[in-house]
Amino acid sequence: MFYDRLRVAMIGTGRISDLHAIEYCQNPHAEIVALCDRDTESARSRASAWGVENARIVEDYRTILADPEIDLVEILLPHHLHCSVTLAAIEAGKVVSLQKPMCVDLAEADKVVEAAANARAPVKVFENFIFYPPVMKAKSLVDEGAIGTPLTIRIKSNPGRSQTAWNVPHAADAWRQERSQSGGGPLVFDDGHHKFALAWHFMGNPEEVHAFIGETQRQDGFCFDAPAMVSFRFPGNRMGNLEVVYSPELDIITRHYAQDDRVEITGTKGVMWINCGHGRLGDPPPLALYRDGELRTFHGMETGWEASFVHSTRHFIEALRSGTAPSLTAGEGRQVLRFALAAEESARTGKTVELR
Ligand SMILES: NC(=O)c1ccc[n+]([C@@H]2O[C@H](COP(=O)([O-])OP(=O)(O)OC[C@H]3O[C@@H](n4cnc5c(N)ncnc54)[C@H](O)[C@@H]3O)[C@@H](O)[C@H]2O)c1
Structure with missing residues (x-):
């Protein structure tokens, strides 16, 4: 699949989401179209701070996954939710960018690695350093x-x-x-x-x-x-x-x-x-x-730390457009988690x- 302009949804609009938004807001091949958080006030205030006031504000991530107008989900949730939300996103056919650590244990990580191997769209574990x-x-x-x-x-x-x-x-x-x-x-x-x-x-x-x-x-x-x-x-x-x-x-x-x-x-x-x-x-x-x-x-x-997020996201957008591997792949994310x-x-x- 060739992605000319990725339609992005953030799932979790807490502390770190501000740094994930930067590249999606400035890259001509992406746009943030939805923000999901159980705290909808946080999602709304971030939409305004990022200048994406027209983005949908959603409370339940399943609404995002059911939306065919969304290509990519950026998962920025507490760690115990990573596995279940990622598996559901893969099942829904979304491109996934999952913040580190990919899961809380290797049994969960194995499920994500297996699902990623059979996924219809690429899966990335987001590691910015x-x-x-x-x-x-x-x-x-x-x-x-x-x-x-x-x-x-x-x-x-x-x-x-x-x-x-x-x-x-x-x-x-x-x-x-x-x-x-x-x-x-x-x-x-x-x-x-x-x-x-x-x-x-x-x-x-x-x-x-x-x-x-x-x-x-x-x-x-x-x-x-x-x-x-x-x-x-x-x-x-x-x-x-x-x-x-x-x-x-x-x-x-x-x-x-x-x-x-x-x-x-x-x-x-x-x-x-x-x-x-x-x-x-x-x-x-x-x-x-x-x-x-x-x-x-x-x-x-x-040297601003936010540059690590910008380059990680930019690399992923380029990888999606060129059909190359993301960094980290799910398998690589598992190696770091095991460490x-x-x-x-x-x-x-x-x-x-x-x-x-
Ligand atoms: N790469 C980095 O340097 C870096 C730095 C900080 C955090 N992180 C990672 O980012 C992720 C989020 O961390 P954070 O610091 O932003 O946490 P946070 O607590 O600030 O944000 C999490 C958000 O998820 C929302 N949420 C929780 N459960 C939900 C649910 N069931 N449905 C919808 N929304 C829900 C919360 O309301 C909150 O807004 C974690 O994986 C963390 O490890 C990475």
């Missing part, structure tokens, strides 16, 4: 051999506080504190999906995962699964880790979540640093590369989880 411009530049440099063979990856998630962060409504926090709805902790599982996706993107599938996951309360009582230290081993004696630490008095520069993300990749002949993500500390170069005795810094690329779930399992059991 791999489309963050400094990450895309880093990946192309690594693929060109800039650091030689990558040997280790170190990823750091560092939430703090911020005067400039956006407002996260209580409702968006509430379901994240319920494991039956979130599937895991807010930093290691939910946000961690992005970090496991990065590790997977640069290093491939891990064969062993081990995690210590602690607990810290934010001032407002929200419980963080931090500090945490997750280690992973990849085939070929290559390794990595994810460190998550909440610094309550660390001021983060951001327009989104009060968090800084940093990545260091070490290869046989060079080292690369990606110095920002959700936010940043001061004004470091977004990307730096050391090799052959010289430090090279890279500037002039988009994230292994960390949760290791912390629970105190044992290394084998994924060979």
